[in-house]
Amino acid sequence: MRNRAWVITRPNQGGYSPECLRWEEREVSALGADEVLVRTLLLSLDPTSLNWLKLEPSYTFLPLAVGDVMLGAAVGVVENSRASGFERSDLVQGMWGWEAYSAVPALRLRHVQPSPDIPLEARLSIFSHIGLAAAAGLLEVGALKSTDVVVVSSAAGATGSLAAQIAKAYGNKVVGIAGGEAKCQLLLDTFKLDAAIDYKAVNVGAALAKACPRGVDVFFDNVGGAILDAVLANMAMGARIVICGAISQYDLADSRSAYGCRNLPLMLFRRARMEGFLGSAGGRDAEFEALLRRLYTEGKILNRSHVIDGLENAADALKLLVTGQNDGKLMVRVSQL
C-alpha cells in the first residue's frame, strides 16, 4: 500500500523553512509485533514542532534525526493491528509520524471513545496534550487560588486560550496578552476575559501595571522573551510563573539573538517561583481530563480549531505558528473518518 510522509532533511536552525522537510511517497512500513497500523485523520501542528526539528535531544523526548519521518500528536483510525486491545476501525490518538498511514507501537496509542457531542477536532484542541497542559499548568504548576490575578500570554492561542477560559471558569480575574486587535477582541467578547493587552500596540509593562494594580499572581506563559520580562516586573508577592512555552525564542538563528531577561532579581524580592513543564505534570491526568470534559459540556471552554486540508500542506502550515497567523488550534486534516 502506498504511503505519503514528511521526512526530515536538515535541522531547523532558526527562521523555519519548509525545506527542513521533504515530501515522500513510499510503501507503508510492515507491521511489527505489538504495532498498530493507523490511518491518520488529524495531525496536530504545535509550536514545539519547531524545537523538535532542531534535532537536539534536549528539545524533545523522542530523538529525531535527518531521514526520520517528522513526529506529532494525531488522531486516527486503526486499519490493521498486531497488538492486543486494538482492532480495525478503532478510533485512537497518540504520537506518530507525519504520514498518511503509520505503524505505531501500541504503547504510544490510546483509545478515543466516540461521542456525538465531541467533534474530532476537539480531540486535538482540548482532549489532548493541549488541554492537559492548560489544566496542569494552571492548577498543578501554578497552584491557582481563588483570589489570584491570572495573566496568560498567547491568550488567543491553542493552550493559552484554554488556560484563560479555565481560570475564568474558576472565577479568577484573567488578563490576556495577544497580538493584534482581532485577537484582543476575541479575548474580551468570546472568552470574557477581564482585560486584553495587544502587545503589538502598547507597552506591555505599563498595560499590566494598569490592569493588575496589585500585581500578577499567576502568569501562564507561552511566549517567553520581552513579555515574560514585563510580567516579572509586575509580579505580586509569591507569584508563580508557569513556563508552558517560549515561542518567541524557538525560531532564532542562534542563542546570541535570544532575548536577555533583566528582571530575574525580582524573583527574590517577590519570593516568586518559576517552573517549566512539558505536557501534563504531577500525575493528575485523569482528574484534569474529567475537568476538561465538564467545562466543555458546560460550554465554559470552546473548541477552536484552525484546520488545514491535506497532509501535503503540513510543512508550509507550520509557518503560521511562527507568525501567529493561526486562528485556534492548528491541525491538518489528512483523511476523513
Added chain:
Amino acid sequence: MRNRAWVITRPNQGGYSPECLRWEEREVSALGADEVLVRTLLLSLDPTSLNWLKLEPSYTFLPLAVGDVMLGAAVGVVENSRASGFERSDLVQGMWGWEAYSAVPALRLRHVQPSPDIPLEARLSIFSHIGLAAAAGLLEVGALKSTDVVVVSSAAGATGSLAAQIAKAYGNKVVGIAGGEAKCQLLLDTFKLDAAIDYKAVNVGAALAKACPRGVDVFFDNVGGAILDAVLANMAMGARIVICGAISQYDLADSRSAYGCRNLPLMLFRRARMEGFLGSAGGRDAEFEALLRRLYTEGKILNRSHVIDGLENAADALKLLVTGQNDGKLMVRVSQL
C-alpha cells in the same frame, strides 16, 4: 545618654557610596511601652543592605526613608527594658538600627542562650538569618536529594559557604563558584568541595560542563547575572534554582544596566524550577536551627567572620561586599560584651 547612629541621607541609586549615610551623635531615644533598650555588640552587614538603601518598599520588609537610622541584624545586650521577658544583661539578637544603643520593640528580639562553645560572632555568621537561609534554601526550596549535584555561587561568601558545607555534610557532590584563586583554594582545602570554579579566570559555562557532566541538579545562587545564565545552560532535567541573592545586580545605576539572562527557555525543556526566597522558608526554622547546631558541634560547618572594629566604620565597610573583598561573614563590632 549619648548615642551614635548612621542616618540615611539619600537613596542608594547604584554604585554605593558611604555618603548615603550620615554619622550622627544624638541622645538615646526614650523607651516606649514594650520596648527594650539594647546596647549593640555586633552588627551584621549584608549584601541586601544595599537593596534596603534603595528605599523602595519592594526591596525590604520594613520601609526605610531618608532621616531613618539604617537597619540591620544585630546581637546586643539589654540595658533597660519596658517589655516583659527581657531584663538587664540579657543577651539578645534581632533587627535594629545601626546605632550604639537602640530602643527595639520586644517583638523584634529573641533571647540568645549563652554557650561557651559558640563565640558571639557565630550568632551572626551561622545562628542567624544567614544559617537559616542556607539550610532553608538548600533543603526546603532546593528539596535536596542524596544524588543531587549541587552548585553554589559566591561559595566563599557568608551564606554560600554554609550552603556548600551543609550539602557536603549531607554527602552530595558540591561545586563552588568564587572570584579569585585564594577563595577557590579555600573552597577546596577548607570546605572540601569537589571542584571550585574561579569566575574571574575561566569560562563558567565550560567549567560547569566539565565539572558536572550530567548537569546541575540544585543551584544555590547568591549572585544572579551571567553566572546564573551559565548555570541555566547546564541544568539537569528537573533542576531546582534557588535564588537566595543576586549581588551582581544589586549595585547597578539603573535597570538598563541589568544583565539580560538568555537561557530561560531551558527552564521549559529541563522542566526546571526557580524560586526566590528571603531568609527562612516553610516554617521549619526550629528544625534548621537544630541542624545548624549539630553540624557546628560536629565541626562540619565553620564560623568564618570578618569583623570590622567600630560602628564609625560601618558605612565604609559595606563597600567590601560590593567588591567581594570580605573574607567570611562581614560584621561590625560596636561594643564589647
